[in-house]
Amino acid sequence: MNRETQGDLRSRRPGKIYYLLVILFAAVFVGLGTVVGSALIPSAWPRDPLGIFAAIVAVLIFTATAAITIVIPGDIDDIARSLANRPLKELGKKAVLERQRRVLVAVTTLLAIIVVTAWQLNLSVIIAPSKNANLGGLDLEHYCRNYGFNGNEKEGEKFFCSTEIGATQKNSARLSLNGACIWDKGQQSTFKLRSPNNPYSGECYNANHTPIGGVGNMSGYCEHVFKGMSKIQATVADAKWVCRSAIDMKLACAWSYQELDVEARMDVNTDQWNCYK
Numbered sequence: 001m002n003r004e005t006q007g008d009l010r011s012r013r014p015g016k017i018y019y020l021l022v023i024l025f026a027a028v029f030v031g032l033g034t035v036v037g038s039a040l041i042p043s044a045w046p047r048d049p050l051g052i053f054a055a056i057v058a059v060l061i062f063t064a065t066a067a068i069t070i071v072i073p074g075d076i077d078d079i080a081r082s083l084a085n086r087p088l089k090e091l092g093k094k095a096v097l098e099r100q101r102r103v104l105v106a107v108t109t110l111l112a113i114i115v116v117t118a119w120q121l122n123l124s125v126i127i128a129p130s131k132n133a134n135l136g137g138l139d140l141e142h143y144c145r146n147y148g149f150n151g152n153e154k155e156g157e158k159f160f161c162s163t164e165i166g167a168t169q170k171n172s173a174r175l176s177l178n179g180a181c182i183w184d185k186g187q188q189s190t191f192k193l194r195s196p197n198n199p200y201s202g203e204c205y206n207a208n209h210t211p212i213g214g215v216g217n218m219s220g221y222c223e224h225v226f227k228g229m230s231k232i233q234a235t236v237a238d239a240k241w242v243c244r245s246a247i248d249m250k251l252a253c254a255w256s257y258q259e260l261d262v263e264a265r266m267d268v269n270t271d272q273w274n275c276y277k
Helices: 003-011 016-040 049-084 088-098 100-121 140-146 177-185 218-225 249-257
Strands: 134-137 151-155 158-164 189-193 202-206 232-237 240-246 263-267 272-276
Touching: 134 249, 140 151, 140 158, 140 249, 177 189, 177 202, 177 218, 218 232, 218 240, 249 263, 249 272
Parallel strands: none
Antiparallel strands: 134 272, 151 158, 158 240, 189 202, 232 240, 263 272
């Protein structure tokens, strides 16, 4: 092929199919970039490395999307002509064979973005529309009392419904340390502390005031009293035994507002939980 013929091919306007391919590629890239980038943007400043990584990836995706949007309109003729001058089958084969490393990096990056996106939103963006209607806050005190607890408490980032295990039934209508002894030992018995300030020094005494050992499974006693409650456990707080159960905020929202499809979110500025639908 002489130089004149090559020059004619370069100046010849490519067919419409190549323009459509360029436009289709740009539309798919911009669409996916917008969806994935929006999904990765955190609702509040990230507090962990994975959240920071997600925010950085979102910025990179939006930057690439903006670049594609700016470059494609001005260079669409050159890109389409480049595709037209080489058969698509040959172009794809060469891209894979000669650029395996780039292809591998691209695939790995895409998989990483998918994993981070799924983690960031727990797949909620994919399987359900975002919930933006604020139903209101959560009254955890009322929620916990409905299930027989005396109140709620916070430990670190977690919230619990809790009730002190009183010394006698008079201190707590539903449970007591004496009741724990009776349940654990299977006989009439009372609970006493060998060391007044050490709740772990408790021991059960039978009707003859003979020590018969401590309560072997205080969490089991809590489960016995609060039948049907999930993840309930016994622990010591402020030198007192308590039964407590971790609060599932989504379930608390569903119960509070009688809505099944709800979402619980914490406002980092007020440290309060709100419910959305």
